[in-house]
Amino acid sequence: xxxxxxxxxxxxxxxxxxxxxxxxxxxxxxxxxxxxxxxxxxxxxxxxxxxxxxxxxxxxxxxxxxxxxxxxxxxxxxxxxxxxxxxxxxxxxxxxxxxxxxxxxxxxxxxxxxxxxxxxxxxxxxxxxxxxxxxxxxxxxxxxxxxxxxxxxxxxxxxxxxxxxxxxxxxxxxxxxxxxxxxxxxxxxxxxxxxxxxxxxxxxxxxxxxxxxxxxxxxxxxxxxxxxxxxxxxxxxxxxxxxxxxxxxxxx
Ligand code: HEC
Ligand code: HEC
Numbered sequence: 001x002x003x004x005x006x007x008x009x010x011x012x013x014x015x016x017x018x019x020x021x022x023x024x025x026x027x028x029x030x031x032x033x034x035x036x037x038x039x040x041x042x043x044x045x046x047x048x049x050x051x052x053x054x055x056x057x058x059x060x061x062x063x064x065x066x067x068x069x070x071x072x073x074x075x076x077x078x079x080x081x082x083x084x085x086x087x088x089x090x091x092x093x094x095x096x097x098x099x100x101x102x103x104x105x106x107x108x109x110x111x112x113x114x115x116x117x118x119x120x121x122x123x124x125x126x127x128x129x130x131x132x133x134x135x136x137x138x139x140x141x142x143x144x145x146x147x148x149x150x151x152x153x154x155x156x157x158x159x160x161x162x163x164x165x166x167x168x169x170x171x172x173x174x175x176x177x178x179x180x181x182x183x184x185x186x187x188x189x190x191x192x193x194x195x196x197x198x199x200x201x202x203x204x205x206x207x208x209x210x211x212x213x214x215x216x217x218x219x220x221x222x223x224x225x226x227x228x229x230x231x232x233x234x235x236x237x238x239x240x241x242x243x244x245x246x247x248x249x250x251x252x
Pocket of ligand 2: 069078081082141142152153154155156157158168169170171172175180183184193194195199200203215
């Protein structure tokens, strides 16, 4: 990881945004709790990204309250696109946007690569909270879609193991049910958008609310497989347009 000359993590080049009072406070709290007050703080990416842990958990492994998503180990292209989405208004969460709205594409890419490379354990899945019939409906939709409705199976793009497909498609496991509901709902209403072609808008519009609940409930209760890494991209022509890199905005 790149080491800059300065010894001050927060005031270094692109992380200007981390200077906001609330975040500075959280940063101070965190560093205070985590370390026995080292006299100087090394300017590593890990140190600069400490502020993210306030919400995303230590090393980005997910927050404690069932909403803040894990960011560690997600495909780099996917994370990069999300940082762009928050910065450029395709996703809306005020504090996230504040974190990134002055940062350059290059630095966002660096942040994405940093979190993508972190390999930290996943928590055990939450116990399934929905009725068995709803969960079975969720499993069916995830694994087979609903051709009558033009709904492709989620696994077609997110990988048979549901751990994502590098570099741009995230996994669907290890995410809290509330977060999944929130994201699918946001896509339905156009609150969340992706770089074109926005495959998930197509998908979400074909999921009535009960099916959103079914899919989220089932996914959130699934354990991670032993290998949690995203699958390699399928050979060109062997997947939906939305599952292959060039159309997904591999550029930019
Ligand atoms: C104040 C809390 C907070 C802080 C601090 C924060 N985030 Fe977030 N972040 C969120 C929330 C909440 C979401 C989900 C928002 C939504 O509903 O779409 C999110 C979403 C994300 C996502 C998209 C995850 C996904 O799976 O789609 C990425 C990437 C991300 N944050 C990176 C960062 C990075 C990098 C930092 C530190 C520089 C950071 N966040 C700091 C609250 C925070
Ligand atoms: C045609 C391909 C395709 C299909 C089919 C598909 N997805 Fe996606 N999905 C994507 C892509 C691409 C992204 C990343 C979008 C972005 O960059 O913001 C994504 C992102 C997501 C996310 C956001 C994850 C996060 O961490 O925030 C969720 C949740 C999701 N998909 C759920 C589903 C579910 C549930 C299904 C099946 C009902 C499904 N997807 C089917 C392509 C697909």
